[in-house]
Amino acid sequence: xxxxxxxxxxxxxxxxxxxxxxxxxxxxxxxxxxxxxxxxxxxxxxxxxxxxxxxxxxxxxxxxxxxxxxxxxxxxxxxxxxxxxxxxxxxxxxxxxxxxxxxxxxxxxxxxxxxxxxxxxxxxxxxxxxxxxxxxxxxxxxxxxxxxxxxxxxxxxxxxxxxxxxxxxxxxxxxxxxxxxxxxxxxxxxxxxxxxxxxxxxxxxxxxxxxxxxxxxxxxxxxxxxxxxxxxxxxxxxxxxxxxxxxxxxxxxxxxxxxxxxxxxxxxxxxxxxxxxxxxxxxxxxxxxxxxxxxxxxxxxxxxxxxxxxxxxxxxxxxxxxxxxxxxxxxxxxxxxxxxxxxxx
Amino acid sequence: xxxxxxxxxxxxxxxxxxxxxxxxxxxxxxxxxxxxxxxxxxxxxxxxxxxxxxxxxxxxxxxxxxxxxxxxxxxxxxxxxxxxxxxxxxxxxxxxxxxxxxxxxxxxxxxxxxxxxxxxxxxxxxxxxxxxxxxxxxxxxxxxxxxxxxxxxxxxxxxxxxxxxxxxxxxxxxxxxxxxxxxxxxxxxxxxxxxxxxxxxxxxxxxxxxxxxxxxxxxxxxxxxxxxxxxxxxxxxxxxxxxxxxxxxxx
Numbered sequence: 087x088x089x090x091x092x093x094x095x096x097x098x099x100x101x102x103x104x105x106x107x108x109x110x111x112x113x114x115x116x117x118x119x120x121x122x123x124x125x126x127x128x129x130x131x132x133x134x135x136x137x138x139x140x141x142x143x144x145x146x147x148x149x150x151x152x153x154x155x156x157x158x159x160x161x162x163x164x165x166x167x168x169x170x171x172x173x174x175x176x177x178x179x180x181x182x183x184x185x186x187x188x189x190x191x192x193x194x195x196x197x198x199x200x201x202x203x204x205x206x207x208x209x210x211x212x213x214x215x216x217x218x219x220x221x222x223x224x225x226x227x228x229x230x231x232x233x234x235x236x237x238x239x240x241x242x243x244x245x246x247x248x249x250x251x252x253x254x255x256x257x258x259x260x261x262x263x264x265x266x267x268x269x270x271x272x273x274x275x276x277x278x279x280x281x282x283x284x285x286x287x288x289x290x291x292x293x294x295x296x297x298x299x300x301x302x303x304x305x306x307x308x309x310x311x312x313x314x315x316x317x318x319x320x321x322x323x324x325x326x327x328x329x330x331x332x333x334x335x336x337x338x339x340x341x342x343x344x345x346x347x348x349x350x351x352x353x354x355x356x357x358x359x360x361x362x363x364x365x366x367x368x369x370x371x372x373x374x375x376x377x378x379x380x381x382x383x384x385x386x387x388x389x390x391x392x393x394x395x396x397x398x399x400x401x402x403x404x405x406x407x408x409x410x411x412x413x414x415x416x417x418x419x420x421x422x423x424x425x426x427x428x429x430x431x
Numbered sequence: 432x433x434x435x436x437x438x439x440x441x442x443x444x445x446x447x448x449x450x451x452x453x454x455x456x457x458x459x460x461x462x463x464x465x466x467x468x469x470x471x472x473x474x475x476x477x478x479x480x481x482x483x484x485x486x487x488x489x490x491x492x493x494x495x496x497x498x499x500x501x502x503x504x505x506x507x508x509x510x511x512x513x514x515x516x517x518x519x520x521x522x523x524x525x526x527x528x529x530x531x532x533x534x535x536x537x538x539x540x541x542x543x544x545x546x547x548x549x550x551x552x553x554x555x556x557x558x559x560x561x562x563x564x565x566x567x568x569x570x571x572x573x574x575x576x577x578x579x580x581x582x583x584x585x586x587x588x589x590x591x592x593x594x595x596x597x598x599x600x601x602x603x604x605x606x607x608x609x610x611x612x613x614x615x616x617x618x619x620x621x622x623x624x625x626x627x628x629x630x631x632x633x634x635x636x637x638x639x640x641x642x643x644x645x646x647x648x649x650x651x652x653x654x655x656x657x658x659x660x661x662x663x664x665x666x667x668x669x670x671x672x673x674x675x676x677x678x679x680x681x682x
Contacts, residue, residue, distance in 0.1 A: 181518070309537040316529050318519045322512060325481050327585070328505030328533035373519040 099384045106388050107163070110395040111155050115402055118147050126151045157288035161296060162394040162408070163387040165285070165349045166359055168300040170386020172342040173360030174367075174379050175307065178314040179335045180245060186361040187346035190252040190339065191229035193281075193357075194259035196350040199225025200280045201263050204273045215292060215351060218280060223351035229255060230343050234336075245335070282407035283354030285394050296352050303345040304383070307338050311375040314338070318373060358412040359386050362420045369423060389416070432456050432621070433478060433589070434490040440473055440482070447473050449645035455589075455638075458619045460611060462632040462652070465642035466665055471625040472513060474642065475591050478623065479510040491589075505533035509582035513593035513625075515574060520565040523558060523577055524549065530584030545584075552583040555610055557603075571598040579607060583614070590614075592624040596631070608635050629656055629680045653678065 112118045118126075126148050128138040172187035179185070188194075199221035208217050215223070236251040267274050313334050317324045324331045346360070363386045364378065371377040390408070393415070397408040433455040440448040447470035455461050463471050476482040477489060478496075486497040491507060499507075509530070527549050528541055541549075553559055556576045566574065575598050582590045595611070596604040608631060615622050615637075626632050632639055632652055639655040641648045643664045648655055658671050661680060672679040 312529075312532065312535070312537075315521070315525075316532055318521075319515070319517065319526075319529075322476075322481050322510075323515070325501060326479055326505060326508075326510035326512075327529060328500075328502035330501050373521055374525065 096380060096384075099381060099388075103163075103384055103388050106391050107159055110159060110391055111151065113395050114150075114155065114399045116147065116150055118151060122147060123151060127156070157290055157293055158285045158394060158398070159391055161288040161293050161352065162285045162390040164293065164296045164300050165353050165356065166386035166388070166390030167383045168296070168303070168345045168349045168386075169356065169360040169390070170363040170382040171300075171304055171379060172346045173386075174364040174375065174382045175314070175338050175342045176360070177364055178318060178375060179338055180249065181318055181320075182249075183365065184361075186357075187342065188350075188355065188357070188360070190233050190248065190343055191255050191259065192226045192343055192346045192350055193355045194256045194263075195226035195229030196222035196347065196355060197225070197277070197281050198229070198259050198263055199223065201266050201273075201277050204276045204280075205266055205270050215295070216287065219351040222280075223347055226347035226350055227344075229259060230340075230347065234340070248339075279407065281355045281409075283356035283409035284397075284405065284407055285353050286398075286405060288353075292352050296348060299345055299348045303341045307341050308379060310334060310338060311379055314375040315373065354407075354409065356390070356409045356412060358409075358416050359390060362416055363389060366420060366423055432492060433623075434493075435478075436488055436490070438477070438484070438488045440470070440477065440484065446645055448642075451642075451645075451647045453640055453647055453649060455621055455623060457637075458615055458621050459637035460615050460635060461621070461623045462636035462639045463623065463625045463642065464627070464629070464632050464639060464656070469642040470645070471642055472593050475510070475593050475623070475625055479508055479591055480504045481510065502533050505585070505587075507587055508589045508591060509585035509587040511575075511578045511582050511590065511592040511595055514571075514598075515578055517566040517574070520567045522563050522565055523569075524553075524562050526566055526577060527552060527581050527584050530581040530586075533585065548586060549584055552580040555583070556580040557606065572600060572603055575599060576603065576607070579610070588619070589621045589623070592622070594625050594627060597627060604631075611635075629661060632656055633680065634677050656680065 108120065108123070111123050112120055122142055122144070125138050125140070125142045128134040129140060129143065130152065169187055176185040176187055176189060177183055180189070200218050202225070203218040203221035233248065233251045233255055237248045263277075267277070313324070313329050316327050316329060317331060317334070321331050364382045367378055367382045367385060371381055390412070393411045394408050396415070397406045397411045400406060435451065435453040437450050437452060438448055439446070439450050463474060465471050473482065477484055480496060480499070480501065484497075486495055489496040491499065491504070496504070531541060531545050553562055556579055558576055558580055561569065561573060561577075566577065569577065575595060579592070579595060582592070596607050599607060611622050611624065612635060614620050626636075633656050634652075636652050639650065639652050641655050641660075641664070648660070658669060658680065662669050667682055669680050669682055672681055
């Protein structure tokens, strides 16, 4: 039994991503032809501007593309990048295929923040983020911090403690949220729909923040990809091959959790991407993290762009939460892949 | 060279090693023997930097192990664990490449010389046919050879092994012991191995550390592994068999 050639080409994945971005831009309640889409985008780029035939552009289309669709596409792409990337890191660090970016309280913390924001409303905006988003971010950070504090007080078996502390705190926070909801039943809808996730509120400021965080975190942690490979062999072996296991794991978890927190603040809690995309890619490229990280990141972007396009256009004039779409379409596909590749996970 | 001074170790309240002194001075094979639970693996893990101990007890090349960074230690000592159960489908070659990690910066990749070292290690451990197989599909014995090959790839002056031949059939037991002898002599390495087989200790080791009752007895194989001593420590009736110049102990 030799090694099967498991090739997926990065170039091809990037081309697919580009095609997806362009195609979905024309999809929606209003269909905008591709050449018009290019003209609209081109008219905003300094050098290309001169070559664009502005007569082609319908004013309302220009607004739809520039203010609505394009920001959504770009934000969902970066959110997909970040969530899938974090998912790979989490699954590697915990050596557990069930791990995902929300494991350490990012989602429950964010939900608590959003709950508090809707129960005690204030009108503040910051860098394109609403008060709810800001509260969600700080909720996520607070819970993350709490979990790391609990873990640091115990020596040895850090990863198991971290996992258990995460689970326990998640349950605790859920109860707190339910408690708030019991006394503020009129706010349940708001919070509930926020947690299911949406890119409706995408703005260029938001994109900039998410983009910077995603790029910086990936640039900071990607060079550690070979350590992640070795850590899959277990802590003992990683140590004997010269890795400071505790430090490396903490570095990776803190960085990717921060990224997940920013993403959750920008678009709500979109599940599934961070859990399943890494698995799917692992079926094709195996456990080497360099490939796993690159391809998962790209596919995460592609997947969320498509999911959001479906969410905003499948029912005319009505939005479905993107979190619903990711699961409804993603899970059957994933199960099918699992069955097809049952010899290896 | 490794010098252990007044080392004690307990798991919780269970004392394993009690103020022991051991030195490993010259290249050669050092066998560590002793009954189950005597602390053989514990000692190896301490030397390998996997179990943490207070300063002032273990010195490697005159440096306190406490003050040696993980990465530097991994260029001095390679550790072959007792049992490794892989959960992820790396290929044999990918696993061997990881042996070069201690020498690499974040952006270095495997060099031509390193590939030659990997090829050499594959050859001497008879792994050529398995090079591109997944480690999850190997037998226990094959995996053991892969781990020994990785220790060779790591190219350290000291190799420590925890029962390297317990999972091997007779053919590979002999080959691996011969291989360890060869690298100890040809490549001037200090090899420390936990063993269960008295006879391997008697006939292939240069020196024996026998751990029993939290203490250690050290010396030449024939001086340490005497019939009376082994009988007493293991609480079993034994006979000695002579064949040419070699001696064997059997129950």
